[in-house]
Amino acid sequence: MSETEPQPKAGAQPLGVNSGGYRGERIDIGSVLGELHAEAVNRSWSSEVFYTSDRFDLRAYRCGGVQALFRLYISAGIHGDEPAGPLACLRLVRETNWPETLEVFLCPCLNPAGFDLNTRENAHGIDLNRDYQDLKTAEIRAHAAWLDRCPDFDQSVILHEDWEARGFYLYELESEGRTSIAREIIRNVAAVCPIEPSAEIDGWPAVNGVIHPRVRPEDRSDWPEALFLSARQGGQGHTLEAPSDFALAVRVDALVAGTLAVVEHLRNHPVSNRL
Numbered sequence: 001m002s003e004t005e006p007q008p009k010a011g012a013q014p015l016g017v018n019s020g021g022y023r024g025e026r027i028d029i030g031s032v033l034g035e036l037h038a039e040a041v042n043r044s045w046s047s048e049v050f051y052t053s054d055r056f057d058l059r060a061y062r063c064g065g066v067q068a069l070f071r072l073y074i075s076a077g078i079h080g081d082e083p084a085g086p087l088a089c090l091r092l093v094r095e096t097n098w099p100e101t102l103e104v105f106l107c108p109c110l111n112p113a114g115f116d117l118n119t120r121e122n123a124h125g126i127d128l129n130r131d132y133q134d135l136k137t138a139e140i141r142a143h144a145a146w147l148d149r150c151p152d153f154d155q156s157v158i159l160h161e162d163w164e165a166r167g168f169y170l171y172e173l174e175s176e177g178r179t180s181i182a183r184e185i186i187r188n189v190a191a192v193c194p195i196e197p198s199a200e201i202d203g204w205p206a207v208n209g210v211i212h213p214r215v216r217p218e219d220r221s222d223w224p225e226a227l228f229l230s231a232r233q234g235g236q237g238h239t240l241e242a243p244s245d246f247a248l249a250v251r252v253d254a255l256v257a258g259t260l261a262v263v264e265h266l267r268n269h270p271v272s273n274r275l
């Protein structure tokens, strides 16, 4: 490892509580999303309910746009046992100084029922992040339709956690003409959270916490959200995975730091390939 490679943060240690699944801290998703909504409205974000049922609504937020050269999409909370994502969205809305060149689209929680149950799946036992091609579930059908109504995003950041991971890692789906920003993300996250050391993660070869999955949408039928975006919109995509055996605050810091690395990159390289 060279001196420029990220070093694990001292002090952030695994808790050793996860066994057979996530066993860590839970959140009250209703109050987190209520707080996020108030913060967003205060900061002049617009909001839209794109799915409603007798149990929950799904909401998307949007800010910027007048001067925007670049469109960034952020989503979280599709797995109900991964609380760091929605909390990171709250922090991002509250604390980020967004560049004027950026238009931001945000879906802070796609599976509220899963959070109530502390399950990866929705209330019917379906992993929503495998439903973007078949569109069996009403909520993902509605989300896919909302995504299709949006202008194409240049960049997406999808926030997840992995209960088995020993450190933070990410998937990067590259797009033509864009340079990789994986190292910038890892460098930022390494200041707040250890990076996953394994050379193989989830069956993929990994280098210092970075996976470049060689997967074409036509090769898979159980599309995750990232593959839907890649197939429909073609922008660059990053799926950030925080290690959920660490303290919740560390995982939130990791997801915020990773997303802010993308925002800083876009601040410095604001011109879309599409213009």
Ligand SMILES: [Zn+2]
Pocket (backbone or CB within 6 Å): 079, 082, 160, 161
């Ligand atoms: Zn996940």
